[in-house]
Amino acid sequence: MNPTAPLVYADHNATTPVAPEVVEAMLPWLRSGYFNPSSMYEPALRAAHAVRDARAAVAAFVGAADPSEILFTSCATESNNTALFGVAAANPSRRHIVTSAVEHPAILEVCRELERRGCEITRLPVDRQGRIATADYVRALRPDTLLVTLMMANNETGVAWPVGDWARIAKATDPSIVFHTDATQAAGKLPIDLSGDLRHVDLLSFSGHKMNAPKGIGVLYIRRGTALRPYLYGGHQESGRRGGTENVPYIAGLARACELAKAHAADLPALAARRDALEADLLHLIPYAEVNGRGAPRTPNTLNLSFHYVEGEAILYALNAQGICASTGSACSSGSLEPSHVLRAMDIPFTAMHGSLRLSFGLSNPQSDYDRIRDVLPPIIADLRRLSPYWDQKTNAPRPR
Amino acid sequence: MAWEYSDKTKQLFMDAVQGKPGTHLGEIENADGVGEHGSIVCGDALKFTFRVRRAENPLDDVITEAKYLTFGCTSAIAASEALCALIEGKGLTPIQALRIRNQDIVEYLEGLPQQKIHCSVMGAEALEAAVVDWAAKRGVDLAAAGVKLSGEKADEDGRIVCKCFAITEPYLRRKIRELHLRTVDDVTAALKAGGMCGACRYAPGGIQDILNDIWPDACATCPSGGACPASAAPAEPSPFQIAKKIESALETDVRPALRRDGGDLELVDIKGWKVYVSLKGHCATCLGASHTLQLLVERTLKDAVDSRIEVIPV
Ligand SMILES: Cc1ncc(COP(=O)(O)O)c(C=O)c1O
Ligand code: FES
Numbered sequence: 001m002n003p004t005a006p007l008v009y010a011d012h013n014a015t016t017p018v019a020p021e022v023v024e025a026m027l028p029w030l031r032s033g034y035f036n037p038s039s040m041y042e043p044a045l046r047a048a049h050a051v052r053d054a055r056a057a058v059a060a061f062v063g064a065a066d067p068s069e070i071l072f073t074s075c076a077t078e079s080n081n082t083a084l085f086g087v088a089a090a091n092p093s094r095r096h097i098v099t100s101a102v103e104h105p106a107i108l109e110v111c112r113e114l115e116r117r118g119c120e121i122t123r124l125p126v127d128r129q130g131r132i133a134t135a136d137y138v139r140a141l142r143p144d145t146l147l148v149t150l151m152m153a154n155n156e157t158g159v160a161w162p163v164g165d166w167a168r169i170a171k172a173t174d175p176s177i178v179f180h181t182d183a184t185q186a187a188g189k190l191p192i193d194l195s196g197d198l199r200h201v202d203l204l205s206f207s208g209h210k211m212n213a214p215k216g217i218g219v220l221y222i223r224r225g226t227a228l229r230p231y232l233y234g235g236h237q238e239s240g241r242r243g244g245t246e247n248v249p250y251i252a253g254l255a256r257a258c259e260l261a262k263a264h265a266a267d268l269p270a271l272a273a274r275r276d277a278l279e280a281d282l283l284h285l286i287p288y289a290e291v292n293g294r295g296a297p298r299t300p301n302t303l304n305l306s307f308h309y310v311e312g313e314a315i316l317y318a319l320n321a322q323g324i325c326a327s328t329g330s331a332c333s334s335g336s337l338e339p340s341h342v343l344r345a346m347d348i349p350f351t352a353m354h355g356s357l358r359l360s361f362g363l364s365n366p367q368s369d370y371d372r373i374r375d376v377l378p379p380i381i382a383d384l385r386r387l388s389p390y391w392d393q394k395t396n397a398p399r400p401r
Numbered sequence: 402m403a404w405e406y407s408d409k410t411k412q413l414f415m416d417a418v419q420g421k422p423g424t425h426l427g428e429i430e431n432a433d434g435v436g437e438h439g440s441i442v443c444g445d446a447l448k449f450t451f452r453v454r455r456a457e458n459p460l461d462d463v464i465t466e467a468k469y470l471t472f473g474c475t476s477a478i479a480a481s482e483a484l485c486a487l488i489e490g491k492g493l494t495p496i497q498a499l500r501i502r503n504q505d506i507v508e509y510l511e512g513l514p515q516q517k518i519h520c521s522v523m524g525a526e527a528l529e530a531a532v533v534d535w536a537a538k539r540g541v542d543l544a545a546a547g548v549k550l551s552g553e554k555a556d557e558d559g560r561i562v563c564k565c566f567a568i569t570e571p572y573l574r575r576k577i578r579e580l581h582l583r584t585v586d587d588v589t590a591a592l593k594a595g596g597m598c599g600a601c602r603y604a605p606g607g608i609q610d611i612l613n614d615i616w617p618d619a620c621a622t623c624p625s626g627g628a629c630p631a632s633a634a635p636a637e638p639s640p641f642q643i644a645k646k647i648e649s650a651l652e653t654d655v656r657p658a659l660r661r662d663g664g665d666l667e668l669v670d671i672k673g674w675k676v677y678v679s680l681k682g683h684c685a686t687c688l689g690a691s692h693t694l695q696l697l698v699e700r701t702l703k704d705a706v707d708s709r710i711e712v713i714p715v
Binding site: 314 | 415420426446473
């Protein structure tokens with residue numbers, strides 16, 4: 001580690017720092033306001049009101065028609081499990097699910113389990129830019145389609161999909177099809193309006209810790225009238241849709257994070273501009289580099305690069321030694337021996353598959369963080385290529401094979 | 402997963418990346434032994450070269466210099482450096498060098514995380530390949546010299562079918578039977594084999610061949626001679642005639658009008674009475690066009706084909 005340089009955190013798609021305002025909003029409920037919102041005395045009522053107010057703030061953030069459409073969960077993974085298992089349990093006569101090849105494991109693994117339980121899954125492929133062809137999507141819809149689940153933005157590449165439009169098509173095809181979207185990587189980075197362009201979406205998941213709230217709090221939006229069985233059976237909390245005493249401090253914190261995200265929406269174009277400038281610089285400075293998903297609309301904070309003939313885990317380690325935090329889709333980092341399923345689905349050439357680097361920024365990254373990466377990364381790639389048996393040092397190009 | 406590398410591993414990696422003097426990065430020109438292992442597809446590859454001080458009897462050749470080029474993660478690079486450090490200047494003959502096993506590399510690195518052990522195996526394999534190369538160049542008969550190569554050991558354990566995951570034929574056969582795996586995708590999902598570069602899926606002697614061998618082709622021996630419903634295409638839910646009518650109505654009544662305005666229309670799908678169309682060219686960017694189109698196309702198709710038709714712009 002370079003002890004003199006400040007830490008550069010460029011891994012906001014993994015998790016985000018908790019905003020100081022969010023900590024402030026949580027503290028009263030951790031200190032003196034510890035009461036159970038279901039209890040029958042004055043202080044408990046204040047806790048119940050805090051949950052009620054938070055629900056309204058979250059509803060306003062996503063454009064929900066009514067706060068009762070907001071279900072608090074522990075994380076996006078729980079929201080996704082609740083959505084998929086809940087819909088399957090409520091509609092036993094339909095067994096077909098449409099999803100994509102590039103969803104987060106919190107969708108893919110749930111689908112795999114539903115498959116074991118007798119559902120049939122269509123996994124839509126993506127093109128080289130991470131896009132789904134609308135015609136493929138339309139053709140996947142069947143008379144027995146129960147559910148469509150397609151993510152709003154991809155965690156690895158940031159590629160954003162027109163889920164509002166796809167939800168409209170699903171409903172026009174058959175109003176009984178339930179449309180779910182995993183918006184974990186969209187919340188705080190793309191507009192979410194469930195009364196506007198997302199008005200045909202029935203279920204939407206996201207997680208607090210990707211938007212400056214702490215880990216341990218998530219949301220499932222459930223449009224009124226959507227048939228869904230509970231996932232966690234228990235007490236009457238959350239209108240009987242999820243048992244378990246409300247996590248008052250975290251709920252209050254998430255609501256504050258939603259308000260902050262709303263207030264900072266105007267700063268997002270500047271975030272995209274800083275990313276775009278870094279992207280252009282790196283492509284200029286580093287030969288044989290490409291940006292994954294560059295041809296598609298993307299979240300403003302994500303930059304997924306592939307460097308041919310170097311290995312991503314080694315890049316991460318070298319960055320780490322300079323105090324820069326990022327992430328990779330390389331096999332060596334995942335422990336699974338396989339490179340990222342997202343990059344594989346995009347058919348990234350194998351010379352570049354193992355050399356991917358995901359930089360994901362937040363509004364709190366100053367311009368100097370981008371500058372540090374621009375200065376530090378090109379020599380790291382050059383050094384690793386010097387080590388690579390596939391790279392010719394003399395020509396600064398891949399070795400002819 | 403954060404790094405749990407030893408200080409030694411980290412140090413070797415950083416020294417190599419920064420090209421510190423004394424590291425073994427590079428490639429020896431006209432080397433006496435050249436060995437490669439791994440491939441870029443799998444995510445690690447190592448090219449290992451050494452030079453010997455030639456003796457009268459090749460068996461007395463002594464390794465004087467060793468270098469590597471590595472494509473791989475932190476520990477793969479550190480393991481390559483370790484391999485060279487263990488071999489160079491120790492007065493070892495190539496055959497003595499073969500006694501260095503991956504465990505020695507792990508010890509030199511002061512330990513490796515479990516999931517990274519394969520990085521040290523790669524070093525040992527490349528060393529072996531280089532020694533085989535040296536033996537060929539110097540006319541040494543390794544078998545006569547009493548050397549048992551791990552490649553031969555692999556043959557005892559069974560031919561490797563999937564190189565990416567080092568999966569052998571006997572293992573595949575046993576698992577395919579045990580788990581009743583029927584297709585290559587089943588095998589990949591259950592055993593990983595075929596899930597990386599895919600080269601072993603349909604290669605001769607690959608996964609498909611093994612499956613064919615274990616489950617003899619049911620259709621080939623079936624009395625219906627392939628005419629059974631199971632091998633026929635599924636019935637098309639949207640009747641051919643309706644589709645034909647829709648196509649021709651679009652061609653004669655809708656497209657000419659759109660083309661006049663520099664646009665066009667694509668028929669994407671038909672499900673029952675629902676017709677999915679997509680606007681092209683000038684029309685695709687014209688706000689409000691989608692609504693107009695829906696009305697225009699829907700009225701035309703309702704009149705020409707069936708009143709139950711519904712148009713969905715996509
Ligand atoms: C798209 C997506 N969905 C779901 C999750 C899971 O979120 P959580 O950790 O809150 O369960 C993540 C987190 O990486 C994600 O990026
Ligand atoms: S040999 Fe590459 S996947 Fe099997």
